Every structure is written in C-alpha cells, then in structure tokens.
Amino acid sequence: MALSDSDLTEIEKVLTAEEPAGPVFAELRKRFPALSWTQCDASDVTEAPFRTYPRYDVHLLDTADHCAHITSDPGAATGVILARRSA
16 A cells, blocks of 8 residues: 555644544554554664654664665655554
8 A cells, every 4th residue: 555645635634633542553553454553662763764753763663675764755666664663
C-alpha cells in the first residue's frame, strides 16, 4: 500500500492532536489496517525519520523486496515505524 498525501495528512492529525481520543498506535492501526505498524522508542532507530512530531518520529518501511528497509518514499511504503520521542 502506498501512502498518499491525504494518508500522511491523516496520520499527522492523529499524531499532533492535543488530546488524543485514545491510544495513538491503536488508532493508526485501525485507520490504516493495510499497513504494517511497529512501535518503539525513538532511540531504537538510527535512520533519519521521514517526519518528526513533538511526541513521535515516523519512519516509513518498505518490505516489498527480500529485505525490509527504511525508505523516504511514501509510494514504496508498506509499513510505518512509530518511534516515541522522550518528553
């Protein structure tokens, strides 16, 4: 599943909401069930994030080839790593 501009905007709205309606990770998995979602601490990922928000870094994951890798191309993204930033 490629990520469209509207998908990225929707993800941004969830991640930047002042008062999230519930757990952010669960909400994103519910809204984008075709994507693979992984959560971790931001310090666990050494690659530069695709986008950075106050509480999270977003890394795009491409699993189309033999080995999964971080990508900066939303059109190639099959998953998202949601990396929680320290407060």
